[in-house]
Amino acid sequence: MLSINPQLSIIDITHKIENYDVAHAAFVLKSVFREFPKGTIHLVAMNGTSNITDGFIGVKHEEHIFLGPNNGILSLLFETEPGIVVQFADIHLKESTFPAKDILAPIAAKVASGAAIHDFGGPLGQFRKMVPRHVKANKKEITGHVIRIDNYGNLITNIEKTVFDKLNPGKFRIKFSREILTHLHQTYDLVEPGDCFAFFNSLGLLEIGINHGHGGDLLGLRYDSPVFVEFITETNIIE
Structure with missing residues (x-):
């Protein structure tokens, strides 16, 4: 990218994504992309040679x-649905074992230098989607x-x-x-070492664990393990 434009500012978000872990990559980027200025180009190098990959795309969302x-x-x-999705045309693609470098990096450098993603392909009505886990919530x-x-x-x-604040009657149990x-x-650190904690982190998400301990291992929890918040009302107490 610097060979195309030496003035580019390139920031590595992370090179520590678990191998093949699409959910990890998406979680990290979703958590941080709004911290960058509008107009930033985010290059995602994840499973680019997978057999479920259907070409390469550019997406514009929230500027x-x-x-x-x-x-x-x-x-x-x-x-929500992104405003613009572009499928990069075959003329810009090549056979590569490292498409993030050979395909996406040159396009990223050119877009950062003033080109539009439309310069590299045409509109794509539907792109491949995955469905994340959603919470189930009631009173x-x-x-x-x-x-x-x-x-x-x-x-x-x-x-x-x-969601928690909207439903919380004042008393609850986190299970x-x-x-x-x-x-x-x-x-x-507001609990003793070895004790469990729960709080809403800077992302506004409930985080649980063990102070000075590996919560995943010690609690036997892993990706997709269930967590419950039970609200306590007068009716619940009578029952």
Whole structure:
């Protein structure tokens, strides 16, 4: 990319995505892309040679541009349909064992230098999609799942603070593995080492774990494990 335009500012978000883990890649990019200026080009190098990849696409959403393989990963970034999706034309593609470098990087550099993604292909009505796990919520309970385990073993769920705040009558039980918590904490260190914690993190998602311990291993939880928030009302107490 720098050989095309030496003035480009290139920022590595991460090179530590688990191998072949599309959900991990999508979670990281979805969590951080809004921290970059509008107009940023995000290059996604994930499973580009997979047999489910149907070419390469450019997507414009919330004034950010995403370039990546058409294998479903980009669909996991958005809650709504993106405004523009472009299928890159064959003339811009080549046989490659490293398409992120040989195909997407040159297009990214040219778009960052002033070209439009439409210059490299035409509109794509439907791109490959994956369906993420959604919470189930009612006045009695929220049922969510672990969507990420970080390097410390802390478990991030898909239970959003906005949903919790809307339904919470004041008393609740957070249930996971064999543990039950009845209140939220502000951060990891407000419980003793070895004790469980639960709080809403900077992403607005419920995070659980064990202070100074690997929550995933010690609690027997992994990606997609269920987590429950049970709301306590007077009716529940009578029952």
